[in-house]
Amino acid sequence: MTRKSAQLDDQLHDYLVEHGARPDELQRELIADTARLWPDSAEMQISPEQGSLLTLLAKSVRAGTAVEVGTFTGYSALAIARGLNRDGRLLCCDISTEYTDVARDYWRRAGVEERIELRIAPALRTLRALDPEPTIDLSFVDADKESYIAYWNELVPRTRPGGLLVVDNVLAGGRVLSEQHDPTAHAIHEFNRYVLRDHRVELTMLPISDGITLARKL
Ligand SMILES: C[S@@+](CC[C@H](N)C(=O)[O-])C[C@H]1O[C@@H](n2cnc3c(N)ncnc32)[C@H](O)[C@@H]1O
Numbered sequence: 001m002t003r004k005s006a007q008l009d010d011q012l013h014d015y016l017v018e019h020g021a022r023p024d025e026l027q028r029e030l031i032a033d034t035a036r037l038w039p040d041s042a043e044m045q046i047s048p049e050q051g052s053l054l055t056l057l058a059k060s061v062r063a064g065t066a067v068e069v070g071t072f073t074g075y076s077a078l079a080i081a082r083g084l085n086r087d088g089r090l091l092c093c094d095i096s097t098e099y100t101d102v103a104r105d106y107w108r109r110a111g112v113e114e115r116i117e118l119r120i121a122p123a124l125r126t127l128r129a130l131d132p133e134p135t136i137d138l139s140f141v142d143a144d145k146e147s148y149i150a151y152w153n154e155l156v157p158r159t160r161p162g163g164l165l166v167v168d169n170v171l172a173g174g175r176v177l178s179e180q181h182d183p184t185a186h187a188i189h190e191f192n193r194y195v196l197r198d199h200r201v202e203l204t205m206l207p208i209s210d211g212i213t214l215a216r217k218l
Helices: 010-021 025-037 048-060 075-081 097-110 123-128 145-158 172-178 183-196
Strands: 065-069 089-094 116-120 136-141 159-168 201-206 212-217
Touching: 010 048, 025 048, 025 075, 025 097, 048 075, 048 136, 048 159, 048 212, 065 075, 065 123, 065 145, 075 089, 075 097, 075 136, 089 097, 089 123, 097 116, 123 145, 136 145, 145 159, 145 183, 172 183, 183 201, 183 212
Parallel strands: 065 089, 065 136, 089 116, 136 159
Antiparallel strands: 159 212, 201 212
């Protein structure tokens, strides 16, 4: 087995962000605003390098239809929206108007608000009401971990062949290794075991931030 992934201390992570992710002024402002408004929850926001990855993935699959489960203050949605086709649309699912009011403000300032539809409701309800046809090009899952398998099973059949599913926090801060008494880590571990056996997709797991699973619909 060749070298494992680099362990990033703060300095190396700063280097990675500066040289590989390049958040613009608006994104930096959103990061700062989120930390100021919700200092205890700000770590829910994806990292800049995850953001640039989402933009790149959306462009790579020429995404015209995208879905996000878990929007918070809108950083990941902004990243996806910036990678959509000219007529592309992103459906965002969240239960919080408090968080997503901030998101809406930033989407407006970024000029992507027309591309995004936000539905405030439990995400499972929103997903189950979607067209069952396989029309989704890209989806991103980053909400309550206990529902990950249920979200997956709504999204996979609706994803077109060659479309991508991106799932965040699949390492649960390393707690997947000893998940028995940790409901969130246990749910993630069960999800990881589940998708590994799912022959509808091919997948890879990347140690970016808290770990993402990247799956391609067959
Ligand atoms: C980790 S944060 C998402 C971070 C976001 N992707 C970003 O880049 O900033 C999780 C979000 O999921 C939302 N959420 C939690 N349970 C939910 C549910 N059942 N349905 C929809 N959204 C939910 C929370 O309100 C929160 O905004």
